[in-house]
Amino acid sequence: MVRARRLAGALIPVGVGLFAFFVYLQTLLPGAGWGDIARFQYVARIWGIPHRFGYPLYIVLSRLFGYLPVGDLAYRVNLMSAVMAALAAVMVYFLVMRLVGDWVGAASAALSFAFSVELWRQAVVAEVYALNAFLIGAVMLALLAWYQTRKIGLLYLGIGLYALSFGNHLTVVMLLPAVVYLILVTDYRVLLDLQKMAILAGLVLLGALQYLYVIIRASQQPLLNELGAFSWRGWARWMTRSRFQGQFFGYGLAAQADRMRIYLELLQKQFFRWGYILGWIGAWERLQADFKGFLFLALAALGFYGFGMNYGGATFTIYLIPSYLVFAVFLGCGLSALRRWLAGLLQDRRRWWGQALTVALAVAILVMPLYPLRENWAEVDQSENTYYRDMARDFVGLAGPEFVLVESEPFYDDLEAILYVAWGEMDWYGARWVPPDEIGTWVGARPVYAWSDGSDYHARYVEQPVPGLPLMVRITGLRDG
Numbered sequence: 001m002v003r004a005r006r007l008a009g010a011l012i013p014v015g016v017g018l019f020a021f022f023v024y025l026q027t028l029l030p031g032a033g034w035g036d037i038a039r040f041q042y043v044a045r046i047w048g049i050p051h052r053f054g055y056p057l058y059i060v061l062s063r064l065f066g067y068l069p070v071g072d073l074a075y076r077v078n079l080m081s082a083v084m085a086a087l088a089a090v091m092v093y094f095l096v097m098r099l100v101g102d103w104v105g106a107a108s109a110a111l112s113f114a115f116s117v118e119l120w121r122q123a124v125v126a127e128v129y130a131l132n133a134f135l136i137g138a139v140m141l142a143l144l145a146w147y148q149t150r151k152i153g154l155l156y157l158g159i160g161l162y163a164l165s166f167g168n169h170l171t172v173v174m175l176l177p178a179v180v181y182l183i184l185v186t187d188y189r190v191l192l193d194l195q196k197m198a199i200l201a202g203l204v205l206l207g208a209l210q211y212l213y214v215i216i217r218a219s220q221q222p223l224l225n226e227l228g229a230f231s232w233r234g235w236a237r238w239m240t241r242s243r244f245q246g247q248f249f250g251y252g253l254a255a256q257a258d259r260m261r262i263y264l265e266l267l268q269k270q271f272f273r274w275g276y277i278l279g280w281i282g283a284w285e286r287l288q289a290d291f292k293g294f295l296f297l298a299l300a301a302l303g304f305y306g307f308g309m310n311y312g313g314a315t316f317t318i319y320l321i322p323s324y325l326v327f328a329v330f331l332g333c334g335l336s337a338l339r340r341w342l343a344g345l346l347q348d349r350r351r352w353w354g355q356a357l358t359v360a361l362a363v364a365i366l367v368m369p370l371y372p373l374r375e376n377w378a379e380v381d382q383s384e385n386t387y388y389r390d391m392a393r394d395f396v397g398l399a400g401p402e403f404v405l406v407e408s409e410p411f412y413d414d415l416e417a418i419l420y421v422a423w424g425e426m427d428w429y430g431a432r433w434v435p436p437d438e439i440g441t442w443v444g445a446r447p448v449y450a451w452s453d454g455s456d457y458h459a460r461y462v463e464q465p466v467p468g469l470p471l472m473v474r475i476t477g478l479r480d481g
Contacts, residue, residue: 009103016107017090020114023373024082024123029382031389032074032420033125034413038388039224040126041074042424047217048224054214057167058128073424074389077126085123085130089114091137092325096332098144099286099293102339104362109332111369116270116328118321120380128169129318135165136175136322140300143179147186147293152196155183159200163207171319174303182296223423251310259309266317270324271331272372279327282334301326335365388417395469396421399449401428404442406450406457406475407435414451439475448475 032038036051043050044063065080066073089110096106113119122129142158145151162179165172183190190196218227251259268276286294301323308319342361395418396403405418415433422431434442436457442448449466452458452473462479466472 012103012107013090013093013110016093016110016114017086020089020111020123021082021086023115024085024120025079027120027377027381027383028075028082028124029078029126029385030075031072031386032392032417033078034388035416037125037127038074038392038413038416038420040128041077042420043224044077045073045424046223046429048222049214049217049227050224051226053170054211054217054227055128055168056210056213057164058131058169059213060210061131062126074126074420078124081125081127081130082123084134085114085119088119088130088133088137088325091134091141092328092332094141095137095144095329096336098141098148099290099329100333100336102332102336104339104365105332105335108335108365108368109328112271112275112331112372113325113328115369115372115376116324117372117376117379118266118270118317118324120376122318122321124380124382127318129321132165132169132172133321133325135161135168136172136300137325139165139172139175139179140297140326143182144293144296147182147296150187152190155190156199156203160203160207163204164210166207167210171304171307174307175300175322177303178296178299181299182292185292185295223429224419251312263305263309263320266320267324267327271327272375275331275368275372278334278338279331280334281337282330282332283327285333285337286330297326297329339365388413389421391469392417392421393425395449395466395472396426396428396431398466398468399431399447401426402430402446403432404446404448405431405433406439406448407433408451408453408455410453411451411471440478443475443477449473450475 029037033041039050040058040062042048043055044059044066047059047063050059062077062080065076068076068079070076070079092113093106093110096109097103100106114123119130119133122133139158139162142154142161146154146158159179162172162175190200214227218225218229221229267279271279283294283298286297304320304322308316308323311319339358339361342358346357391414399405401422403422405415407415419431419433422428432442432446436455439448439450439457439461443461450458450463450473451471458473460479461475462477463473463475466474
């Protein structure tokens, strides 16, 4: 019996992860993407430095996934997101099990998170947010296990994973208040122990060393280098996001009530009405059962809420995914509380109808994630989206290996898809993209292409339409006069 329970304890989270991964596979983008998605598909191939932070951890992992013997390079990197999102769901399962030990509620909550529209949307394309969710879930699980057991190795694991996570996306800094709080309430003496602090500092240093990639590659001027020539001042500007002033924490106190309303609507969209209600019930249950553990989870969720809901960009919802992960944990606790409540009503479960009701509730809880699976499928499904792959391959096949493509902000999505095919699939490292003010350098020396976007520079050059690509022109020379 004990062996069977252990086997079931191992197989259930595996089943949760595999089910989520299987669904992601059915909806996965099959090839080249657009914009940043395409950029993340090729950046590891050229060891580039993408916008903002360089993302060294993501680049290394996507480089490894690029060696998988399946599909093309874009598909393999998309596949990495599917794996990481499935692992993030498994983290929810283990967190719920840590808190309430109810595998039914844990499995349902994990799959509800897996099929929430925002995580699912990130699970089928090449982006950093699925990996971000997994790492945050893993850090929280390790630290929560340390809080419960006081085994120092779990603290080292949690801090090591936390330091590593900074190589994927720096928004993990919003988890810091929760981490510091948990250390203080669990065993503040750790901070007074020189040996333990030295180990923790070493783990943080090891995590920071991954940014040597950015420093070294910036000096080598890779094909994609948004950092430019390396300088500490310039790098600090990128790392602190000062380049994006006005987008961060741009909402005043008067707007916060409306931002909270928007967040609650988004939260309900992720988990639907019953999941939303049960999640708050679970939060209340944890508040009563274990205030310190509850506050750790709440601080984590509030950190990411505060960042995401005060980001001025249109894509702010992706920064909320870690807060949805925490709410999914509360959902699992709420489902467990519902089961315990029914068990209390049915004190004598030896009667057949008591057993039947207990089983029926467990089945209902387990099938609950099938509703978001059905409702969200059409919204997130990218399995038939081949437009950017086909367009980019058509252009690259026509333009040849030495083309120069003029940058156009309205066609950023197309530009990155073309660069993916040229650099990621064809290894045509001679291909270039240039700003409009550098056109004169290349005309006559290489085939120069641009989009018919109405920019002023078009009036200065002789242009020819490109067969089969109605939005493209080839620039062949200067106009007379």
